Structure formats: C-alpha cells, structure tokens
Amino acid sequence: MGKIFVDACLGKETPYTPVWMMRQAGRYLPEYMAVRAEAGNFLNLCHDPKKAAEVTLQPLDIVGVDAAILFSDILVIPDEMGMDLSFVKGEGPKFSDPLQTQADLDRLIGGDEAASKLTYVYDTIKLLRTQLDERGDDKALIGFTGAPWTLATYMIEGQGTKTYNVCKKMMYSNPELLHNILKKVTEVVKLYMEKQIQSGIDVVQIFDSWAAAIEPGMYDEFSWSYMVEIAEYLKEKYPHIPIIMFPKGVPAFYDKVYGNFDVFGVDWGAPMSLAKEKLGDKYVLQGNMEPCRLYSKEATTKCVEKIQETMGGKRHIFNLGHGILPDVTVENAIHFVNECHRVSGK
Numbered sequence: 310m311g312k313i314f315v316d317a318c319l320g321k322e323t324p325y326t327p328v329w330m331m332r333q334a335g336r337y338l339p340e341y342m343a344v345r346a347e348a349g350n351f352l353n354l355c356h357d358p359k360k361a362a363e364v365t366l367q368p369l370d371i372v373g374v375d376a377a378i379l380f381s382d383i384l385v386i387p388d389e390m391g392m393d394l395s396f397v398k399g400e401g402p403k404f405s406d407p408l409q410t411q412a413d414l415d416r417l418i419g420g421d422e423a424a425s426k427l428t429y430v431y432d433t434i435k436l437l438r439t440q441l442d443e444r445g446d447d448k449a450l451i452g453f454t455g456a457p458w459t460l461a462t463y464m465i466e467g468q469g470t471k472t473y474n475v476c477k478k479m480m481y482s483n484p485e486l487l488h489n490i491l492k493k494v495t496e497v498v499k500l501y502m503e504k505q506i507q508s509g510i511d512v513v514q515i516f517d518s519w520a521a522a523i524e525p526g527m528y529d530e531f532s533w534s535y536m537v538e539i540a541e542y543l544k545e546k547y548p549h550i551p552i553i554m555f556p557k558g559v560p561a562f563y564d565k566v567y568g569n570f571d572v573f574g575v576d577w578g579a580p581m582s583l584a585k586e587k588l589g590d591k592y593v594l595q596g597n598m599e600p601c602r603l604y605s606k607e608a609t610t611k612c613v614e615k616i617q618e619t620m621g622g623k624r625h626i627f628n629l630g631h632g633i634l635p636d637v638t639v640e641n642a643i644h645f646v647n648e649c650h651r652v653s654g655k
C-alpha cells in the first residue's frame with residue numbers, strides 16, 4: 310500500500326495532510342511510562358527491541374499520527390563509539406569523559422566498527438517493519454540521527470548546555486579538532502543511517518536541535534555541510550527514501566539552504582510564511598506549531614488553521630515546531646492530530 314506520509318515527503322499530492330509529532334513516543338503517555346518502568350530505565354528501553362518497538366507504535370493507536378518514529382535516542386551513537394552514556398534522573402544525558410583532545414578522539418572507534426555495534430536499533434526496526442506490515446495500514450516508519458554538530462555538543466560538553474562555551478572555545482581556538490570530531494561522527498552516521506534503511510525504515514530525519522548555537526556565518530561550515538554530506542551519501546544509494554532536515558532556530562540561514570534532500574523541518578521560531586517564501590518551492594515543509602500551544606485546545610485549533618491557510622494543503626506535513634513536552638495531556642495531543650486531519654480534509 311502506498312504510504313501517504315512517504316508520498317507527502319516526496320511532494321506528491323495526498324488525500325489529506327499527514328501529521329506526526331517530534332518526541333511523540335514519550336513521557337506524556339501513561340502507556341510509555343508503564344513500559345519504561347518495566348524496562349527499569351530509559352537506556353534499557355532503547356536496548357530492548359521488543360519494548361522499544363512497542364513504545365514506537367503507541368502514538369499510532371493512541372494519538373492517531375500518520376507516522377511512527379523509531380524509539381531510540383540520538384546519543385546511542387557516541388555511546389557505541391566508546392563514550393560512556395548515562396541518563397541522570399532530573400539532569401538528562403551525561404558522558405563521563407568528554408572529548409578535549411585529539412588523543413581523546415583517537416580512542417573512539419569509528420566507521421563501520423561503531424555503526425555495527427548498534428544492532429539493537431536495527432533489530433528494533435526489523436521488528437517494527439514486520440509489525441507495521443502485519444497491521445496493513447499505511448503508517449510510515451521514520452528513522453533518525455542527530456546531526457554531527459548536535460552530537461558533538463554533547464560529546465565535548467559531556468552533557469546538555471545553555472552556553473556551549475566548551476565546544477565554542479574549540480570552534481574558535483582549535484577548529485581543526487572540532488572538524489576532526491565532526492568528520493569522524495559523520496562517517497559513523499552515514500553507515501548508521503544506511504543500516505537503518507536496510508533494516509526497513511521508510512524515511513530519515515536528521516535532528517540538528519542545537520543549530521542555533523552557531524553564529525549564522527559559520528553554520529554551513531560547522532553543521533549544515535556535514536548534514537548535506539550525509540543526505541547526499543544516502544540519496545545516491547537510496548533515492549526513494551525521503552530525507553527530512555530539521556535545523557532548529559536558523560531562519561537567518563533560510564536564504565542559503567542547499568542540498569539534495571526532500572523535506573525541511575520548520576521550527577516554531579520561524580513563521581511558516583517565511584519558510585514557504587524562501588524554501589517552499591525547493592522542499593516540502595514540515596511543521597511548525599509551538600509545542601506549548603498543546604496546553605490549550607483553542608490555541609491549538611487557531612494555529613493549525615493558520616498553518617493550513619498558509620500552506621494550503623500543498624507540499625506540507627503537519628508537526629510541532631519541536632518536541633512535545635511531558636506534561637501535555639493525551640487528550641490535547643489527540644485534538645491536535647484530529648484538527649490537522651479536519652482542516653486538510655480527512
């Protein structure tokens with residue numbers, strides 16, 4: 310069966326506009342919390358293909374989205390390259406030994422050796438492929454990776470950061486080392502995404518969540534060019550697999566966007582009309598409701614109607630402008646999905 314989400318990514322006309330939500334498999338769902346509790350913790354859940362597949366599919370049945378996104382995390386890549394990842398309760402991800410020198414980087418494994426260690430991700434995808442095919446509906450499966458820059462911020466800082474001062478010190482005082490880190494991560498990501506495709510995903514999304522940390526004139530050099538390199542590697546071998554680029558918070562870069570990919574993910578900080586004007590002819594646009602609107606049904610409806618008015622149901626995929634927050638009610642998430650379908654004629 311043709312998948313409406315895949316068709317929409319490729320710019321084909323679809324009977325209605327598909328919708329999904331970034332971070333849709335997560336803590337706002339009591340059913341997710343139950344499976345996570347069984348697993349013991351978040352990383353165990355990522356490492357358990359059966360449970361990871363189960364939470365991947367939950368939003369399809371509970372919220373009614375048109376695509377599932379693989380349940381995993383962007384940080385499993387540096388973890389398998391040899392950095393020791395943990396999630397500290399209430400504090401988020403941590404690496405015990407952040408990268409500071411070329412010698413630190415040289416100790417990490419790279420290339421196919423690293424990509425081959427992520428077997429639990431490929432096993433989850435294979436299981437999901439079977440389960441989705443058995444369902445016989447037209448829901449797509451999205452695989453993903455972090456952009457090399459976003460991954461590097463965690464590898465260098467050792468954790469999430471508000472200032473990015475450690476990685477920016479490297480950017481301005483030792484750019485060669487930062488490029489070496491980005492190159493090594495890029496090589497792993499290319500092979501990781503290739504193995505995700507071979508395992509059965511329908512679409513790729515590259516998350517550059519911390520794009521806005523880079524000053525506009527340097528964004529291409531330190532992030533976008535690596536994302537494009539990954540996209541072009543995959544497009545050459547797998548032209549039928551759509552690629553979504555999601556660089557958060559870089560409207561100043563919209564005039565300079567280039568590369569062979571299909572969908573541009575618009576975050577909530579940019580007006581959809583601006584993205585349409587600058588990028589709408591070249592790329593399908595995804596987005597972009599401010600996730601906090603999910604706290605109010607009225608605010609949600611207003612925004613969905615406005616986005617629909619701007620995009621006119623053409624070359625568009627509904628989504629939030631960043632991830633759904635844990636304290637949103639399931640009822641309001643369902644309302645968002647239903648409204649996207651209503652205004653686009655489902």
Ligand SMILES: Cc1c2[nH]c(c1CCC(=O)O)Cc1[nH]c(c(CCC(=O)O)c1C)Cc1[nH]c(c(CCC(=O)O)c1C)Cc1[nH]c(c(C)c1CCC(=O)O)C2
Nearest residue numbers: 331332333334335351378379380381382383401516518632
């Ligand atoms: C920056 C980033 C990370 N991870 C991810 C990003 C990029 C996307 C974005 O910008 O939102 C990507 C990600 N992380 C997760 C997914 C699963 C699929 C989905 O979107 O539903 C995806 C696509 C699960 C997760 N990844 C994480 C959770 C929460 C873990 C839990 O307590 O259950 C989930 C469901 C943990 C995580 N992972 C990360 C952080 C900063 C945190 C802690 C923040 C928090 O606690 O909300 C790194």
